[in-house]
Amino acid sequence: MGATKRPFYRIVVADSRSPRDGRFIENIGSYDPMREPSFVEIDGPRALEWIGKGAQPSQAVTRLMEIAGVVPRQEPPAASKTASRAQAGSS
Numbered sequence: 001m002g003a004t005k006r007p008f009y010r011i012v013v014a015d016s017r018s019p020r021d022g023r024f025i026e027n028i029g030s031y032d033p034m035r036e037p038s039f040v041e042i043d044g045p046r047a048l049e050w051i052g053k054g055a056q057p058s059q060a061v062t063r064l065m066e067i068a069g070v071v072p073r074q075e076p077p078a079a080s081k082t083a084s085r086a087q088a089g090s091s
Contacts, residue, residue, distance in 0.1 A: 007034065008030070009030065010031075011047075011064065012024035013028060013050050013055055028042060028043045028050070040064050041068070042064065044069075047070055
């Protein structure tokens with residue numbers, strides 16, 4: 001959504017068989033990166049309800065849900081890999 005050089009995104013629940021920009025089941029939020037600070041609005045209870053039903057959020061939506069406070073922040077897995085490599089190298 002949005003216009004040229006003015007992006008605006010909707011966060012939707014879609015069936016995996018639907019086209020990427022095609023039909024969706026429910027609109028659960030929006031993201032506006034052009035505002036300062038960027039604006040993230042997600043209907044937390046509805047998002048968690050869909051996840052409970054088996055919906056799988058994309059990486060980008062997971063990050064937006066962490067920013068909005070819908071799900072707790074998780075430590076990036078890259079940091080744990082470097083720590084384990086350092087331990088393995090010192091043995």
